[in-house]
Amino acid sequence: MELAQLKEKARWIWRETVRVHGLAPETRVASSLSDVEIFTTLYYGGILRHKHGDPDWVERDRMIVSKGHGGISLYPILADIGYFPLAELDRICTESSFLGSIPDHIPGFETINGSLGHGPGVGCGLAVALRAKKSDSRVYVLCGDGEMNSGAVWEAIMFAAFHKLGNMTLIVDDNEISMLGFQKDILGLSPLAEKLKAFHWEVQEVDGHDIPALLDVLRPLARRQDGPPQAIVARTIKGRGAPQLENKPLCHVMNLSKEDIRSLLGEEK
Amino acid sequence: MTQPILPPVMRDAVLQRLIERMRGRDDIFFLSGDFGSPVLDRLRQEFPSRFINVGIAEQSLINVSCGLAMEGFTVFAYAIAPFFLRAFEQIRINLSLHSHHRKLNVNLVAVGAGASYDVAGPTHHCFEDLAAYRLYPHMQVFSPSDATLCRAFVDRALAIPAPKYLRLDGKRQPVIYREDFQPDWDRGFHTLREGVDTCLVSTGCMTHIASTVADALSCGPGVVDVFMMKPLDLDALGRTLCSYRRVVILQEAFTGKGGLDHLVLEALHAQGWSGELRSFGLKDSFIFVPASREVILRLAGLDSASIIGALS
Numbered sequence: 097m098e099l100a101q102l103k104e105k106a107r108w109i110w111r112e113t114v115r116v117h118g119l120a121p122e123t124r125v126a127s128s129l130s131d132v133e134i135f136t137t138l139y140y141g142g143i144l145r146h147k148h149g150d151p152d153w154v155e156r157d158r159m160i161v162s163k164g165h166g167g168i169s170l171y172p173i174l175a176d177i178g179y180f181p182l183a184e185l186d187r188i189c190t191e192s193s194f195l196g197s198i199p200d201h202i203p204g205f206e207t208i209n210g211s212l213g214h215g216p217g218v219g220c221g222l223a224v225a226l227r228a229k230k231s232d233s234r235v236y237v238l239c240g241d242g243e244m245n246s247g248a249v250w251e252a253i254m255f256a257a258f259h260k261l262g263n264m265t266l267i268v269d270d271n272e273i274s275m276l277g278f279q280k281d282i283l284g285l286s287p288l289a290e291k292l293k294a295f296h297w298e299v300q301e302v303d304g305h306d307i308p309a310l311l312d313v314l315r316p317l318a319r320r321q322d323g324p325p326q327a328i329v330a331r332t333i334k335g336r337g338a339p340q341l342e343n344k345p346l347c348h349v350m351n352l353s354k355e356d357i358r359s360l361l362g363e364e365k
Numbered sequence: 366m367t368q369p370i371l372p373p374v375m376r377d378a379v380l381q382r383l384i385e386r387m388r389g390r391d392d393i394f395f396l397s398g399d400f401g402s403p404v405l406d407r408l409r410q411e412f413p414s415r416f417i418n419v420g421i422a423e424q425s426l427i428n429v430s431c432g433l434a435m436e437g438f439t440v441f442a443y444a445i446a447p448f449f450l451r452a453f454e455q456i457r458i459n460l461s462l463h464s465h466h467r468k469l470n471v472n473l474v475a476v477g478a479g480a481s482y483d484v485a486g487p488t489h490h491c492f493e494d495l496a497a498y499r500l501y502p503h504m505q506v507f508s509p510s511d512a513t514l515c516r517a518f519v520d521r522a523l524a525i526p527a528p529k530y531l532r533l534d535g536k537r538q539p540v541i542y543r544e545d546f547q548p549d550w551d552r553g554f555h556t557l558r559e560g561v562d563t564c565l566v567s568t569g570c571m572t573h574i575a576s577t578v579a580d581a582l583s584c585g586p587g588v589v590d591v592f593m594m595k596p597l598d599l600d601a602l603g604r605t606l607c608s609y610r611r612v613v614i615l616q617e618a619f620t621g622k623g624g625l626d627h628l629v630l631e632a633l634h635a636q637g638w639s640g641e642l643r644s645f646g647l648k649d650s651f652i653f654v655p656a657s658r659e660v661i662l663r664l665a666g667l668d669s670a671s672i673i674g675a676l677s
Contacts (some may be wrong), residue, residue, distance in 0.1 A: 111648060113526065126390065134667075156658075179548055185675060201465070201466040207459070207463065208434065208458055208459070208463050208466075209464045211454065214458060214459060215429060216428075217424060217425050217427075217429055217431075217432070217455070218428045218429075218431050218432040218435070218459060219427025220425070220428065220429050220432060221428060221429040221430060221431055221433045221434075221435070221436075222433075222435060222436060223432070224394075224417070224429065224432070224433060225432060225433045225435070225436030225437075225438055226436065228394075228414070228438070229436065236414070247424065248424040248425070248428065250457070251420075251422040251424050251425035252429075254420070254422070254425075255419060255420075255425050255429065259417075323370075343420015349381040
């Protein structure tokens with residue numbers, strides 16, 4: 097997909113995420129807006145191998161959204177690639193839908209999500225299994241920076257490096273805000289990239305909203321099997337594109353009002 | 366003079382059978398939380414590519430096991446019993462919840478039932494696991510009394526794609542079941558002896574105490590060995606027990622906290638039974654005395670002499 101098309105997709109995903117939040121205010125919209133371009137690049141930029149309409153395709157790359165709360169922006173993508181009908185988005189958080197405010201058992205989500213810190217460890221198990229099966233499928237894990245405070249994450253970081261899981265890429269959505277405020281004021285991770293390097297990961301830092309920059313760091317890894325596991329520390333803005341949320345320490349738990357949503361979607365026209 | 370052949374400890378019975386089965390198939394992984402045994406050394410030497418020591422990292426032990434199982438591998442995860450509790454939420458989410466939607470064959474091989482690790486103290490004792498793992502949907506809980514059951518359970522574990530907890534005694538236990546015994550896994554218990562008046566219901570090493578107690582009591586009691594805490598056929602258990610005037614529960618676990626006592630109570634309640642119930646187990650306390658298993662059981666009132674005295 098050309099860059100202009102990728103940007104158009106990202107815009108559409110952003111709009112759908114905001115719209116779906118209007119239908120289900122329980123969704124964590126700020127967390128789901130910081131990873132829009134990351135998902136766009138993975139799914140439409142030729143990075144993550146997937147097959148239209150077949151979420152169980154054995155040759156797919158495995159995507160774990162460890163920061164489950166921020167997975168709402170993946171809903172429109174999974175519908176768009178035929179894993180379920182687009183109309184399902186309109187039924188989010190209703191009894192008849194499988195789309196919750198946090199993704200659980202949904203086609204395209206590999207794990208049960210909502211509790212943080214599990215994705216990297218489960219991803220290690222997938223990576224060992226795929227290697228044992230001589231599969232060239234890869235494992236992508238998306239974590240939030242707040243989630244990186246969890247001890248289980250660092251058990252996995254040690255494991256992946258020691259076992260040289262080159263078929264695994266960890267993307268940290270480094271939006272600098274956890275639930276109760278700025279990460280630097282809670283349990284600061286800086287310098288995160290240096291820490292990961294010290295644990296023998298291959299690390300790159302990138303602007304997580306810059307699709308060409310994301311493509312530049314992800315493309316060379318896309319079929320990698322050997323060498324160290326790779327981490328992408330993606331600098332992002334929590335609540336990006338919604339001035340009501342951006343840079344607000346409590347934006348994780350903030351909702352957009354109906355008026356905000358109308359205004360935001362109107363501005364986009 | 367020839368030495369008598371001792372039965373294997375439970376973990377070695379499991380590991381030996383597993384080695385045999387791993388020879389026939391390549392879809393079994395064995396993960397250890399830096400915990401070993403001489404038989405495990407044989408396993409890791411024979412199957413180096415399917416053995417992983419994850420280190421002292423129980424959350425990783427469960428999460429990596431989950432990932433392997435998601436890709437269709439059968440996994441045995443091995444650690445000292447109480448240390449699995451560090452990964453209780455990983456077990457809850459990545460094994461129990463996750464099993465609601467897909468088949469995950471992960472077997473938690475937990476060594477050190479009750480006070481097996483006697484002098485190591487309460488960090489190494491485990492009196493809560495019988496109740497704890499029973500809480501979760503899709504989990505199965507195996508609580509064997511001898512090595513024969515352990516060996517047989519490996520074949521069941523391979524056949525049933527569900528998360529399971531294997532509560533293995535750390536000390537060598539006498540053999541109860543003949544080698545050709547076919548456990549009824551869905552029933553979950555076995556009547557070791559029919560009796561009159563009193564029936565002793567027990568699990569794990571307490572079944573051996575129950576046999577000693579039964580020998581000593583003049584009323585000729587029955588003995589029932591519960592080897593599956595879940596699944597367990599409560600209807601069948603209730604029908605087996607309700608003909609007795611007195612039912613005595615023996616478990617090296619906390620009483621009144623959802624362990625074997627609650628299962629037996631539920632089974633008997635459903636039968637409308639109104640006899641005398643006695644429950645022997647650990648009170649709401651830890652044991653810090655650095656003494657042998659026998660002394661710890663005596664302090665807890667779980668040795669055969671204490672129980673015989675209480676029932677006579």
